[in-house]
């Protein structure tokens with residue numbers, strides 16, 4: 001962006017500034033630390049100048065909002081046209097309680113829904129499974145059959161609202177239920193909007209919730225992608241998620257690299273199925289974490305868009321603009337919240353949410369300050385939502401597109417994050433001999449991701465323990481006494497109420513229809529067909545989540561990880 005003579009003059013002036021102006025002061029007063037780094041331990045300089053962005057080509061590397069490579073944002077007007085979707089993740093107890101929370105959030109101005117499921121539902125178990133005892137409705141809503149989903153969406157027009165479902169191994173079943181709800185409400189399937197998390201690769205990499213092994217898990221994901229392209233084209237069948245990779249302790253660069261690589265693996269798997277890249281591309285959606293180092297996060301989001309656009313075009317020959325536009329949801333970093341002095345978490349969340357907005361997110365969840373203790377209480381959820389509204393309507397952050405674009409620091413960091421993440425993606429591609437998908441599957445099998453993330457997480461903890469990484473209230477500014485917020489208590493009667501409902505559904509349903517529908521699911525698995533049409537029929541017959549998932553486990557077996565400890 002600068003000509004060679006200007007750059008040479010700036011470099012020379014900087015050297016002069018260092019020697020004559022900075023160094024005398026530095027020698028006299030010193031600096032606070034020997035080394036300054038981001039929360040991911042990327043070392044940062046004291047000052048950035050045009051010399052640090054000398055290699056950037058404005059048109060090729062940055063461009064304009066809404067245009068390739070989308071570094072500055074995916075929409076031409078960004079938040080001046082419409083602010084991001086404020087999408088608080090919610091769910092607890094039975095479907096009635098979560099339905100009430102959904103209505104509460106909509107009344108307070110939330111613009112999209114996001115469903116949290118309880119552990120049994122996440123793992124594809126029914127509430128009456130012995131393994132579910134004590135977990136029903138505890139950290140999300142319990143869903144066993146279509147009846148629960150009917151109650152969950154009572155009074156909510158699924159043709160009007162977009163809904164996200166955070167669920168993975170049992171995602172195809174929940175997706176089938178949502179399609180069934182649309183059919184019941186008379187909403188055309190092609191109008192259905194929302195997102196299924198359904199990112200099994202990151203489960204094997206980081207979150208570790210699975211039922212069947214990696215390959216059939218990937219097959220199921222691609223089944224949902226194929227069905228989605230045909231039946232619900234406005235819905236996102238996968239939210240390729242870095243969030244959990246980061247929460248497991250990765251650096252920002254690892255989060256970005258592994259997430260994008262997972263996205264490319266889904267593209268490759270769909271291409272192998274015979275789908276067109278421009279059919280799959282627009283369906284994909286992404287989900288990132290936002291931690292405390294604002295500039296590192298902004299650089300990560302900008303680099304994400306740039307790498308994705310280039311790779312989709314250059315490696316997979318995407319032509320449709322929508323295939324090269326990376327759209328993402330952001331959640332503030334749960335791992336950064338502290339039980340000590342919990343109100344401080346409001347500040348952390350504000351910083352992290354601001355980073356998401358400055359980085360151009362499409363959708364945002366702000367954590368509640370009480371989440372180091374329990375699921376959020378009503379007041380804490382409201383403050384979290386208000387945090388987004390204050391950023392949107394009071395701070396001015398939504399008024400200028402990509403406001404940190406052109407900052408020497410942020411542009412240099414965007415380049416650095418891009419280069420490091422690209423090197424990781426290339427490494428995975430080499431591990432798969434030209435296929436990112438095969439590289440990821442090999443990496444899972446060899447414990448590669450586990451080792452990489454564990455190493456980063458260990459280093460971070462060491463820095464915290466040595467005080468190099470400050471966590472206010474934990475290793476600095478500690479107080480003897482803390483106040484505990486009022487916590488949400490999930491009613492202990494939840495499990496009994498859920499079990500009673502499940503029992504009554506089982507009594508009322510047509511057993512023969514259930515058996516036949518489950519048989520069709522089995523046949524679809526055995527003949528390697530797309531399982532989705534059979535799943536929609538099975539959920540409509542009120543087959544349970546557990547009954548359906550058991551067919552998968554019977555046919556494909558279950559998975560056990562070989563754990564490697566450093």
Ligand SMILES: CC(C)(COP(=O)(O)OP(=O)(O)OC[C@H]1O[C@@H](n2cnc3c(N)ncnc32)[C@H](O)[C@@H]1OP(=O)(O)O)[C@@H](O)C(=O)NCCC(=O)NCCSC(=O)CCC(=O)O
Nearest residue numbers: 075077078081082085114164166195285327328329362363
């Ligand atoms: C694509 C995203 C990221 C966002 O979708 P959204 O519908 O919210 O936003 P969007 O697509 O950007 O915008 C909605 C519509 O407005 C339009 N639009 C937006 N901005 C515009 C602008 N400036 N100008 C013109 N049009 C614009 C879009 O084109 C779109 O219309 P059209 O539709 O007509 O094009 C989706 O996948 C999503 O909502 N993801 C959420 C995932 C999530 O909540 N996950 C929770 C995980 S929680 C979890 O994992 C738990 C972790 C833990 O706590 O442990």
